Amino acid sequence: MGGAPRPRPARRGHDRGGRGAGSRIHARALVKRFGTHAALRGVDLDVERGELFALIGPDGAGKTTFFRLVAGVIRPTSGTVERTTAVPFGLVPQRFSLYEDLTVDENLALRARLYSVPEAQARERATDLLARVGLSRFGSRLGGALSGGMKQKLALVAALLTRPDLLLLDEPTTGVDPVSRREFWLVLNELHHQGLTIVVSTPYMDEAEYATRIGFLDGGRLLAVGSREEVVGTYDRALVEVLSSDRPAVRARLSRLVSVDDISLFGARLHVRGAEGAPAARLLEEVRSALSGVVGDEAVRPIAPSLEDVFVLAGEEEAT
Structure with missing residues (x-):
């Protein structure tokens, strides 16, 4: 797949492989507590360059906490997490974080200015990206007037304006209709095959089918890591x-x-x-x-x- 590295075998507990030269994310013994609640409990994980990695787990598993730690929004209680990127990473948070009182075009122009993307380049990239996600006709529509699926597509375009080499998406399709979910994942697959490293969290098992590797997170622990075939291969029951x-x-x-x-x-x-x-x-x-x-x-x-x-x-x- 698009030059993606060979996945490591599925492992119960943690991904304990050594750090590779192409690692985009490197977490070791990662713990995060909020008061007495342990949101993450000793997570070890490497995400390699060129992977489409899906982090799967139920609500409260620790997925959003992991993304916030990787993004540097919060600090770990103990352990380490490193992010290796040559340019600013892209982030699509779980909740729509752009301005609802600005139009699609205005939101993207503002994002470009905030990240010092030259105006001509920003217009060219925005035009291309909006076409990819099917939003070309909605440049003058207010962010607040977009459907849930369209908001997430706009957030994806905004995250890609800086041409990141790492894209983080925290449950981007939660609450989105099935057609928009499928369209969103088709775009992610296209980006992956172009070499972008993507880490996406989801509560939907069917979405994991698109991933190069999968991680099961539950109760703050990483229970299994590997390709779909490798993870399924750990099942030892009739x-x-x-x-x-x-x-x-x-x-x-x-x-x-x-x-x-x-x-x-x-x-x-x-x-x-x-x-x-x-x-x-x-x-x-x-x-x-x-x-x-x-x-x-x-x-x-x-x-x-x-x-x-x-x-x-x-x-x-x-x-x-």
Whole structure:
């Protein structure tokens, strides 16, 4: 992918690889406390030049705290975090931070002046970037009159005006409609393939599919790091999928099985996780037997884990 380095294997706990010459972000034993609350608890992570790195986790996992530390907005309680960039980095915060009483064009002109981008260059870059994100027709619209997706696209354009070599995006698509989410990620992928290093946080598992590497953050701890395939490869449980319209009845029957550790809802399907050490063949046989007369054998099948399956298990293991 666009000259991106080979990802390190997925690791439980921390990314403990040594710092590479191309590291854009280098964090070691990173801790941040707010009073008695530990927002980050010993995070080790390297983000390499040219990566599209996705930091995934639920609300309160510590994602925004990590971004604020990388950006230098706050200082760590202990540990270190270094950012290596030749030019100012770009930042798209979770909340719209541009001026709602200025137009799109006025916001970008102001940003260019603040960062000493020559006026002619700023106009040329703004024209190109607005075209990329589909905002060319909205130059005279006030920032406050933009939709949520359009606001995030404008924030992205503003962050790119300085031609950064590192782009940080903190949950840029939260609350954005599905079409705008997809369009936003298409732009990020294009930027990544042009060589820009991108670090983006998201609570959406499907967005992680776009990333070169993924980090699972929960409770302030980095639980796994690697490519999608490597992270999924850490999953060591048998997994069975059940398709049924009577999911409460299915759940009630399966919850009695000793070989079943967890039952999660995925749309119209249930993912049935085997207990630690339970063989896949035995789990499949016992689930089919327990559901005899409720669903046919064809509605019960073994499956490979999704990222969400991996994340749920990692979070549970961390909590115990």
